[in-house]
Amino acid sequence: MSDCLFDLHAGYVRFRNPIALAPMAGIVDSAFANQYAVDAGLVVLGAFNLDKGSMEVASDLASRGRKEFISDEPLELIKREIRAVNSGTAVAVNVRSTTLEPLIEAAKLVKEEGAILELNAHCKQPEMLKTGLGEALLRDFPRLSAWITAIKKTGVVLSVKVRANVVNDVELARLIDKAGADIIHVDAMLEGFGADLDAISNYRDATRLFIIGNNSVTDFDAAKDMFSRGADMVSVARGAMENPNLIKELVECATMYQGSIGWYNAPKHVCSEGDFRALAFCCLPVKHCPVHGKYKKLGYTAEEFTRTKMEFARGTMLEYGEDTCFGSLVWCCKITKPCWIRDGVLHSIGLSDSEYMKLKEKLAKHVLDHARIPVNESQ
Ligand SMILES: Cc1cc2nc3c(=O)[nH]c(=O)nc-3n(C[C@H](O)[C@H](O)[C@H](O)COP(=O)(O)O)c2cc1C
Numbered sequence: 001m002s003d004c005l006f007d008l009h010a011g012y013v014r015f016r017n018p019i020a021l022a023p024m025a026g027i028v029d030s031a032f033a034n035q036y037a038v039d040a041g042l043v044v045l046g047a048f049n050l051d052k053g054s055m056e057v058a059s060d061l062a063s064r065g066r067k068e069f070i071s072d073e074p075l076e077l078i079k080r081e082i083r084a085v086n087s088g089t090a091v092a093v094n095v096r097s098t099t100l101e102p103l104i105e106a107a108k109l110v111k112e113e114g115a116i117l118e119l120n121a122h123c124k125q126p127e128m129l130k131t132g133l134g135e136a137l138l139r140d141f142p143r144l145s146a147w148i149t150a151i152k153k154t155g156v157v158l159s160v161k162v163r164a165n166v167v168n169d170v171e172l173a174r175l176i177d178k179a180g181a182d183i184i185h186v187d188a189m190l191e192g193f194g195a196d197l198d199a200i201s202n203y204r205d206a207t208r209l210f211i212i213g214n215n216s217v218t219d220f221d222a223a224k225d226m227f228s229r230g231a232d233m234v235s236v237a238r239g240a241m242e243n244p245n246l247i248k249e250l251v252e253c254a255t256m257y258q259g260s261i262g263w264y265n266a267p268k269h270v271c272s273e274g275d276f277r278a279l280a281f282c283c284l285p286v287k288h289c290p291v292h293g294k295y296k297k298l299g300y301t302a303e304e305f306t307r308t309k310m311e312f313a314r315g316t317m318l319e320y321g322e323d324t325c326f327g328s329l330v331w332c333c334k335i336t337k338p339c340w341i342r343d344g345v346l347h348s349i350g351l352s353d354s355e356y357m358k359l360k361e362k363l364a365k366h367v368l369d370h371a372r373i374p375v376n377e378s379q
């Protein structure tokens with residue numbers, strides 16, 4: 001399995017592929033990860049309870065049959081657990097605490113171990129909420145923001161695990177971004193409906209942070225749906241228990257897909273509700289269509305948007321394509337949209353599908369980098 005195919009990283013952590021094991025309290029420890037997720041790009045262990053308040057709640061839940069990781073020496077446990085993951089995959093630890101200080105101590109340790117700290121703003125059992133744990137953090141923006149900023153001062157790579165459709169997702173994504181976190185791990189659950197893919201798109205268009213999409217991924221089609229909405233990585237929890245080969249299968253499919261398409265999480269076209277990155281596939285802005293609303297949200301005029309794309313194309317293979325709709329590949333569609341004109345140009349200039357898509361990925365980054373209004377401030 002090639003480790004270089006994906007260029008995925010967050011701070012000091014590199015991921016060999018975009019498939020993760022999601023945390024499950026009392027279940028996902030190093031032994032579980034070593035058994036079910038040896039191929040993963042990331043394993044998120046935990047949740048671990050760090051302070052008296054969280055331990056009491058966890059003990060209470062455990063006494064009623066829920067599985068929990070409880071230890072009088074949580075930092076020792078976390079250190080042992082990180083070190084016991086023997087697959088060479090990146091490791092994160094999902095943690096709960098009612099107070100900040102234990103989170104800071106955990107962050108220092110986790111950083112020393114080269115791992116990621118994941119702040120649990122997700123668990124929703126009434127006992128957790130009453131104590132201010134888990135999802136309660138989502139309803140307390142000032143505390144969430146202050147904690148993220150304080151934890152980040154340790155230099156740890158920080159993920160925040162959230163649940164979509166609890167508060168305003170756009171405001172939440174921006175708050176997490178501005179407070180300084182590195183990753184948003186979003187459970188896109190919509191009560192009664194499974195994964196809400198629009199929620200992933202909402203996060204993607206609210207921030208440029210690394211996004212891990214989560215919920216109900218049990219095959220590669222479901223993973224691809226999240227990737228095309230802008231998830232940089234997709235995580236699985238229950239699916240890994242139901243199908244012990246799931247992570248291996250997802251990694252194999254993602255690897256094959258990236259090999260053939262070159263941009264595994266390429267967006268849908270803007271006219272199919274694609275995110276900002278999809279401006280890389282948009283036509284010259286001359287007809288009445290959703291492109292205008294999209295580039296305007298980034299502060300571009302039509303002329304500036306046109307110039308920005310043309311400037312990127314200069315000197316690259318995207319300059320070619322005189323016979324295409326708008327005279328250059330820079331205005332051409334996603335490779336998965338069949339088009340014999342574009343494919344003929346690619347063939348004649350010797351540019352493979354995946355090289356074409358890699359250029360489009362760089363173009364998307366260029367368009368976002370040069371926006372007058374940054375993504376995390378767009379309307
Ligand atoms: C038994 C169980 C325990 C869980 N414990 C945690 C936890 O401690 N921390 C957390 O952030 N998410 C926890 N989750 C949520 C999962 O990480 C994941 O977000 C959720 O199950 C949806 O993903 P899935 O459809 O792949 O299972 C738990 C889920 C399950 C099923």
Ligand code: SF4
Pocket residue numbers: 269270271272281282283284285289290291
């Ligand atoms: S410019 Fe083309 S690809 Fe973009 S939204 Fe309009 S029709 Fe769709």
Ligand code: SF4
Pocket residue numbers: 283323324325326331332333334339340341342
């Ligand atoms: S030539 Fe084909 S790929 Fe290019 S813009 Fe026209 S329809 Fe799209």
